[in-house]
Amino acid sequence: MKLGTVINIIKNRKKVVIGILASVLMIAIGWVSYYVYEHVYYVAADDAKVTADVIKVGSQIQGKVLQFNVNEGDLVSKDEILARQDMGNLPDSSIEQSLIKSPIDGIVVKKEVNAGEVLSPGKTAALLADPENFYVTAKIDETKIRRLKVGQPVQITIDEYGSQKFQGKIKSIGEMTEDALNPTAYSTDGKHNRKVEKIPVKIVFDNSKKLKSQLTMGTNASVKICVVNENTKSK
Secondary structure (H helix, E strand, C coil): CCHHHHHHHHHHHHHHHHHHHHHHHHHHHHHHHHHHHHHHHEEEEEEEEEECCEEEEECCCCEEEEEECCCCCCEECCCCEEEEECCCCCCHHHHHHHEEECCCCEEEEEECCCCCCEECCCCEEEEEECHHHCEEEEEEECCCHHHCCCCCEEEEEEHHHCCCEEEEEEEEECCCCCCCCCHHHECCCCCECCCCCEEEEEEEECCHHHHCCCCCCCCEEEEEEECCCHHHHCC
16 A cells, blocks of 8 residues: 555544544533533422412301212302202201302312211311412422522423423512421431422413413423523623
8 A cells, every 4th residue: 555545544534533523522512501501591490390279168057068069170160059058957048158159260179078978167178279370389409599589480391281381480489498397307316317408489370361271280390490581691
């Protein structure tokens, strides 16, 4: 093999090696840039759930439940009759008290009694949730909580809907960790079981009324909170 041919082969191999190294370097730079960008501009959490404020609907009188007209998961209207109790010896003028009505337009998330059971005054008959006011409770690491502020935009994904994105914003940030009042946070010898604590953050949906009946209470969610606004990004 001629010397010139050998030299050309070596040069070509060098170009290939340099090209490969350059590609690897560009990929590495891209991954590092993406990692830095995601961690500088966003706080993400997978420990989140769709939930809603729950309202207890109770009985006004002592009496057997004669009818319970709804099931769990049913949509009900405000003042709709959910159940009817036996009035016993009460006068006919008390008939309104024997009717258990829905105080809101909502969803029956749980029935606490069934027809034939006896309810006493104040005992819960059903739990209702307002479908127009679903929100996400995200548990954020204590090491990241100081980066959060009320009103910051949030991108929400819900396991029930796969990769579909929902938009929202931070409504409130918890004042204590989940385990703040939990006695098991301390071992039997009084020493603190140190771990990264979680703080609950309430995130409301944009245009929540349009999501009525689309969300399921208790489903898993993930959140991505933008902690740097667009004006700061452009500087």
